[in-house]
Amino acid sequence: MAYTADKPVLAESSDQLRARIPGWGVDLDPKDRPSVPRERFDPNLSGAHWDFPERQPEKRPRERSIEHEFLTPVFGTSCPPKGVSGMMRKHAYTLSEGRAAHWLILVAADRVDALGSHLRSFLTLHPDDPITESGVLSEISHHGMASRVGKKRADLAHQPLDPIIAVGPWVVAGGVVYVGLKGLLRAVTRAGRD
Amino acid sequence: MRAMVYRGPWKIRVEEKDVPPIEHPNDAIVRVTLAAICGSDLHLYHGMMPDTRVGMTFGHEFIGVVEEVGPSVQNLKRGDRVMVPFNVFCGSCFFCARGLYSNCHNVNPNATAVGGIYGYSHTCGGYDGGQAEFVRVPFADVGPSLIPEWMDDEDAVLLTDALATGYFGAQLGDIIEGDVVVVFGAGPVGLFAAKSAWLMGAGRVIVIDHLEYRLEKARTFAHAETYNFTEHDDVVVHMKKITEHLGADVAIDAVGAEADGNFVQHLTSVKLKLQGGSPVALNWAIDSVRKGGTVSVMGAYGPMFSAVKFGDAFNKGLTLRMNQCPVKRQWPRLFEHVRNGYLKPSDIVTHRIPLEHIAEGYYIFSAKLDDCIKPLIVPNAG
Ligand SMILES: NC(=O)c1ccc[n+]([C@@H]2O[C@H](COP(=O)([O-])OP(=O)(O)OC[C@H]3O[C@@H](n4cnc5c(N)ncnc54)[C@H](O)[C@@H]3O)[C@@H](O)[C@H]2O)c1
Ligand SMILES: [Zn+2]
Ligand SMILES: [Zn+2]
Numbered sequence: 001m002a003y004t005a006d007k008p009v010l011a012e013s014s015d016q017l018r019a020r021i022p023g024w025g026v027d028l029d030p031k032d033r034p035s036v037p038r039e040r041f042d043p044n045l046s047g048a049h050w051d052f053p054e055r056q057p058e059k060r061p062r063e064r065s066i067e068h069e070f071l072t073p074v075f076g077t078s079c080p081p082k083g084v085s086g087m088m089r090k091h092a093y094t095l096s097e098g099r100a101a102h103w104l105i106l107v108a109a110d111r112v113d114a115l116g117s118h119l120r121s122f123l124t125l126h127p128d129d130p131i132t133e134s135g136v137l138s139e140i141s142h143h144g145m146a147s148r149v150g151k152k153r154a155d156l157a158h159q160p161l162d163p164i165i166a167v168g169p170w171v172v173a174g175g176v177v178y179v180g181l182k183g184l185l186r187a188v189t190r191a192g193r194d
Numbered sequence: 195m196r197a198m199v200y201r202g203p204w205k206i207r208v209e210e211k212d213v214p215p216i217e218h219p220n221d222a223i224v225r226v227t228l229a230a231i232c233g234s235d236l237h238l239y240h241g242m243m244p245d246t247r248v249g250m251t252f253g254h255e256f257i258g259v260v261e262e263v264g265p266s267v268q269n270l271k272r273g274d275r276v277m278v279p280f281n282v283f284c285g286s287c288f289f290c291a292r293g294l295y296s297n298c299h300n301v302n303p304n305a306t307a308v309g310g311i312y313g314y315s316h317t318c319g320g321y322d323g324g325q326a327e328f329v330r331v332p333f334a335d336v337g338p339s340l341i342p343e344w345m346d347d348e349d350a351v352l353l354t355d356a357l358a359t360g361y362f363g364a365q366l367g368d369i370i371e372g373d374v375v376v377v378f379g380a381g382p383v384g385l386f387a388a389k390s391a392w393l394m395g396a397g398r399v400i401v402i403d404h405l406e407y408r409l410e411k412a413r414t415f416a417h418a419e420t421y422n423f424t425e426h427d428d429v430v431v432h433m434k435k436i437t438e439h440l441g442a443d444v445a446i447d448a449v450g451a452e453a454d455g456n457f458v459q460h461l462t463s464v465k466l467k468l469q470g471g472s473p474v475a476l477n478w479a480i481d482s483v484r485k486g487g488t489v490s491v492m493g494a495y496g497p498m499f500s501a502v503k504f505g506d507a508f509n510k511g512l513t514l515r516m517n518q519c520p521v522k523r524q525w526p527r528l529f530e531h532v533r534n535g536y537l538k539p540s541d542i543v544t545h546r547i548p549l550e551h552i553a554e555g556y557y558i559f560s561a562k563l564d565d566c567i568k569p570l571i572v573p574n575a576g
Contacts, residue, residue, distance in 0.1 A: 001438045001439075003439075007372075008437070008438040008440065010372060010374075010397040010398055011398070012397070012398075014371060014372065014395070014397070017392070017397070020417070021392045021417050022535065022536055023392065023393050023531065023534065023535075023536030023537070024392050024393065024395070025371070025392075025393070025394075025395045026393050026531070026536060027390075027393045027394045027395075027527070028371055028394060028395040030368070032527065033365050033394070033527070034365070034523050034524045034525075034526065034527045034528070035293060035362065035365065035520060035523045035524065036365070038293075038294075039292040039293060039294065040292060040293050041291060041292050042291070042292075042293070043286065043291040045293070046283075046285030046286070046290055046291075046295075046336050046522075047269060047285055047335045047336045048284060048285030048286040048290070048333070048335065048336050049266075049268065049335065050286055051286060052286065052300075053218075053220065053284050053286065053300060053333070054218065054219050054220070054266065056217050056218040057217070062303060063303070063304065063316075064303035064304060065303065065304055065305050065306055067305075067306040068303060068306055071303050072299070072300050072301055072302060072303045073218075073284070073300050074217075074218055074282075074284065074300060074301050074310075074332045074333065075301070075302070075303045075319060075320060076310075076316070076319045076320030076321035076322065077217060077320065077322075078247070078249070078250050078251070078316075078320050078321060078322040079247040079248070079249045079250050079316075079320070081247075085247075089245065089316075092245075093304075097305055097306060097307050097497065100498065100499070103244045103496075103497055103498045104498075106244035106245040106317070107244045107467050107498075109245070110241060110244065110245065110246055110247070111241075113202075113247055113248050114201070114202030114203065114205075114241070114248055115202075117201065117202065117248040117249075118201075118202065121201075126209075128201055128205065128207075129207075130205070132207065132553060133201055133205040133206060133207045133553055134204055134205055134553065134557065135206075135553035135554040135555070135556055135557030135558070136557060137554070138554040138557045138558050138561075138563060138564075139557075139561075139563070141554070142554070142558050142563045142564035142566075143563060143564050144561070144563055147561075147562065147563040147564060147565070151405075151406060152404060152406070152422055152424040152425060153404055153405065153424070153562075154404040154423070154424050154454035154455050155404070155454045155562070157457055158454075158457065158460055158461065158464075158465065159561065161461075161465055162204060162561075165203055165204060165241075165465060166203065166204035166205060169202055
């Protein structure tokens with residue numbers, strides 16, 4: 001088709017579509033669509049019966065973005081920062097959300113947190129278990145092969161990397177434990193010799 | 195109580211945790227009867243979202259029964275069956291007063307760039323989520339709604355995120371009668387966006403993915419015309435060919451941060467976490483839409499930078515629209531559509547997994563095994 005002013009003709013007319021597709025066009029009028037216009041001032045709509053909410057007690061110091069004037073009146077209480085990763089997180093929160101370092105430090109803290117948690121779990125009655133926690137047995141129970149073989153899937157190129165990322169921390173943790181045990185053994189034998 | 199707990203990238207387990215207490219007078223504690231795993235949970239599961247801490251319970255798509263309410267709660271009482279929007283929001287701040295519930299300013303101390311979301315890292319407020327037997331629901335007078343008598347639980351749970359978001363994605367496209375709409379991604383969000391585009395009068399709805407079983411669902415469930423991008427050298431050129439070389443009027447990115455189709459983009463974001471997300475689908479959307487067209491972004495991206503083709507969007511004079519979905523604002527109209535049978539969200543549910551087996555649920559949904567489209571999580575109480 002030459003580049004002209006016309007809108008290309010559709011294969012089906014509106015009447016045909018209305019007949020074929022249940023509900024076609026019921027929200028043709030933007031007035032029937034929710035959240036149109038995007039902003040509509042109506043402070044009574046939400047059910048809130050306060051101008052500013054009561055404040056949730058801050059039972060332990062809560063980290064916050066320095067772009068906020070104060071700690072928000074309500075906040076989540078999951079997983080307070082702890083250990084080395086906690087120190088990194090607290091440092092990240094001294095930088096604004098506008099700074100790449102804020103996010104990069106948080107991501108690094110996430111990795112430190114995961115590794116430290118794996119290591120600590122080995123000292124508990126509930127050590128991390130790569131088999132059950134990864135869910136990898138569903139490869140067998142939920143047709144891992146059939147879901148992939150002969151399929152034109154774009155994700156097959158990188159899926160082999162997943163186990164490396166998933167198991168990597170165990171390998172590192174195992175290495176740390178191995179080196180530690182070796183050092184301990186050496187110290188004990190040396191002490192025995194002396 | 196039993197709760198899903200994050201242990202690091204690609205690793206989760208179910209642990210014994212304390213039942214969450216009332217922390218604020220307008221809190222409720224909800225006993226979860228049904229939850230779901232969302233595509234957004236995969237970004238956490240893969241360790242892409244900054245400040246995702248080991249020990250957190252995920253889950254932002256859930257329904258349940260009110261177990262306990264704080265002293266200032268007026269609209270709910272013990273025993274009420276409720277559906278809870280994935281947004282935590284106060285109802286009274288500058289943004290909530292204008293209907294921007296997903297952008298609430300009073301619930302997320304960790305970041306001003308995003309509102310509060312259940313079970314979605316500290317960057318979204320540090321709230322434990324609903325893939326557990328119990329969950330704390332702040333602002334109980336504002337967020338939850340009673341589940342209507344006539345509504346199925348599986349429809350209700352999908353209204354708390356996936357359906358509301360898919361519809362919202364189509365809505366942000368500002369579709370007018372006869373528009374050509376292309377949806378990237380045939381996951382729950384993309385399927386619902388495609389289906390909703392017809393309600394707004396689209397003249398042609400095209401869905402693109404690389405998973406044949408999902409494209410099949412897009413044809414049957416969403417009446418869409420579909421293409422597998424792995425079958426085309428260059429999906430952007432293909433899109434031009436099938437639209438008289440003009441491009442679609444509206445493009446919807448329902449893929450987000452983990453997009454496939456470009457190994458380097460995927461590697462640098464999902465595996466190496468050097469980008470906020472892999473914007474492959476977003477870039478395809480920008481390049482496939484016609485000049486002056488609209489790109490609606492429902493796929494989620496992290497707070498860090500992503501290699502987006504901004505210059506093309508600029509030179510084409512595109513309108514870019516996006517947000518986390520303000521779920522509760524969508525509900526009244528969507529309830530009507532579900533009741534009238536125009537939308538049947540539970541049609542896309544493929545797996546119902548006990549909470550104790552949630553690690554397998556994540557694995558199956560993440561690796562896209564067993565023709566998985568939408569996995570639901572059933573806690574012991576469910
Ligand atoms: N804005 C919001 O409020 C909101 C709410 C819910 C979900 N989301 C986001 O929406 C996105 C989709 O969620 P979902 O639950 O449907 O997830 P999903 O993982 O089930 O679906 C994503 C689909 O995209 C496909 N895909 C991958 N790369 C593609 C590409 N380059 N082109 C086309 N398709 C491609 C995948 O094969 C998959 O079918 C996620 O990023 C999620 O975080 C946003
Ligand atoms: Zn979600
Ligand atoms: Zn608010």
